[in-house]
Amino acid sequence: MKATVYEEFGGPEVLRTGEVPEPHPDPGQVRIAVKAAGVNPMDWKIRHGWMEQMMHTSFPAVPGVEAAGVVDEVGEGVTDVAVGDEVVGWATGAYAQYALMTNAVPKPAGLGWNEAVAAPVAGETARHVLKLLGVKSGDTLVVLGAAGAVGSVAVQLAVALGATVVGTASPANHDFVRELGATPVAYGEGQVERIRAAAPSQIVDAVFDTAGKGDLPDAIELRGGTADRVVTIADMDAEKLGVTFSAGGAPREEQRAHLAANLALAAEGGLRLRVARTFGLDGAAEAQRESEAGHARGKLVIIP
Template sequence: MTKAIAFAQYGDPEVLHPIDVEVPEPGPGQVRIAVRAVGVNPLDRRLRSGELAERFAVDLPFVPGCEVAGTVTAVGEGVTGFAPGDEVFGGTMSGGYAEHVLLAADSVGHKPASLGWEEAAALPTAAETAERVLTELGVRAGETLLVHGAAGGVGTLLLQFARARGITVVGTASEANHDHLRELGAIPVTYGEGLADRVRAAAPGGAVHRAVDASGRGDEIPVSIELTGSADRVVTIANTAAHEHGVRFNGGNGERYHRQAYAAALALHEAGALSLPLHRVLPLAEAAQAHRISEQGHLRGKIVLTV
């Protein structure tokens, strides 16, 4: 048996409790890893609270966690390129809040020795999302991209990927995070009333070509449409009600971009240009506290649990 953190009913963070589970055996195309660190994402708490129960039902008890870093302990049939003892990171649909987890081999990347466990666990979801959004939104070098929630886990990598491609980024964030965004090469603006005017004043030539909502604040969607001139030029990864404005919700239900995303992130890391700020690092046993912190918002980077 092995340990995991799960919820057996929907509710507040206190429904998260340790449970014993069988050590999983990898099937074809899977690898099993001994988890060293796991990223905490908004999806985890939205599943736990029951907010997504009607659209995304889960079997209870449910072990959350969709990005991990650890050591390979077994590989399934047909897996090549990975072997027991390899240090890796990767994404999974669930099960990350555990001592052992299964991952699809095509969502796993080798962890460089120079990349810490906590930073590696903070990378998979944000990197894949950033790569997917930039690709599917069609933003190009020389254009200006508006990113809402730019100081969060996804926003931080999104703006770094964009800057590496010659894209100018204007990012919304609280005043306390403005210096952080400037260090990453973005132009910071404060959200709230008068946002459209502040963005026009900050953007080169006053033009915004594309926008990504990573914050979920409903008032930012209409402003993004106004600034870009079309709902087709706006994507959200955080507001499931954005379709009411004709804006696409991109939750990653189609093609995945793990390989391209990991390559882009590790290229930045090797160049000494990758920033993966950690808002808070806690032991797995304090998963409930991690969810409380996540619910407060205004994060700079990711919350990570260590095993």
Template sequence: MKAYVFTQYGGPENQEIQELPTPEPGPSEVRIAVRAAGVNPVDWKIRQGHMREFLPRDMPAVLGSEAAGVVEAVGQDVDGFAVGDEVFGSTASNSGAYAEQALLSAAATARKPAGLPFASAAVLPVAGATAYDGITQLELDAGATLLINGIGGGVGVVAAQLARDREITVVGTASEDKRELVESLGAILVPSGDGVAERVRQILPDGVDAILDLVGGDSLRAVADLCADRSRIVTAADPGTAEEVGGVPIERDRTSTVLDAVVALVAQGKIDPHVNETFPLDDAGSALASVEAGHARGKVVLEIG
């Protein structure tokens, strides 16, 4: 099979297309013919080696963490999936999604509704499910105020829509060039950068009830004081800084239960995954570069097969 891999930890100079053997599914895994793969910041962070201590990879390692496609083989003890099923899910341990074939974890795989494009389904296991977990964890009531720090990416786009559906007022930090996208989500854009907290207070003088952080670092430090109850600061990006300011890391569910819930909302028209850029597998480097540079609005997807 054709796959886009990295050959050692480091920068994009270590990425290339290779021909690899077709993987065989182990216990609790399914193999799919990939039709689409989501491109996420976690992909380049894994390539850089930021997660090698708890996510070690054998080289060459196929990039990518989520995919949608058609089941071609099932491993031992897998129930509920059969050859020919259209599914989407998270990649299995030591597998990747930027390839013609990929192994998915059966526990983190769900059926794709017939009318949903593969590209839309492919971006739900990471960004969609992370957003769902974060909004669920915050337990905000209708009328509450939520700041999404870094609203313009894939997680932020879905989180804003989930919050809007629950009648939560959303303000989001992002660059000015993402204003149209942010306002289309029913959220209020607050341009990021120096003075961001003051700009939020011009809109919400009493601050916010909660913060969903998708950036971390100094960007999180800059807005933390806006939230009186620091336990209502949840991060998907930087647990260390969140702890420093009194917040907590996101609690990920990582099961098909969440995927079923998210895809149902997509099918009902309550969530638009906002797939804004698609690339062929041969141009995976450009797709990942767009995400790594932080320029992507919404989601970037590889379309394969």
């Protein structure tokens, strides 16, 4: 089958399109014919070799940890999914014509493949961090990187909880952030003052850093000098600053419940899953390069 592969750690230039053996499901897994694969920071962090202490990479490697597609093989012990089902969820080797999935839920009939694949990682991450932060009605939440895949979902879910949201983004993305329900401000030097000016009574109750651009000192300042109710998913300086770093890790059933809820909301029009760009398998290097730059307005998607 065709897939995006790499045989050594490095920059996006190590990615190429090649032929690899088709995978087949182990017990508890299903195989899907991939309709769409999501591009995530995890993909290029693994490609760089930065995740080796947490997960070993065997070469040749196929990137991709989330996918949407049609089940075409079912492993032993799987009873809740059948051949022909349209599913969305977490996968291994998703940048390929076929991929294995261990945690999937049905795709709503009215939701497109590209939009659906924007939900697993971004949606679960957003829900998990909002729970860690204890965001509730009446809070003022700052989302650093509000136009990205995770940030845009977090804004909408926080607004639905009754929070006031201030989101940092480049000026080109301000209209988009405003449409999501947040007050946009430009990131960069002077953002603390701009955020405070946009927050009711200049009070910030919680900060969610999705960008990892070195803004944690600003987040702590916004919280009055404390790291309490500050969470990042992207800044490796978190520990030395006393900030909570979230790498996910919710139980499987909780992940499934969150994904099903997000997909249902999206199908009903209550959650906007924006696709920034789509790429073929031979555009995977460009897609990861764009993801690593951190300026995508929504989800980057690979279509095999």
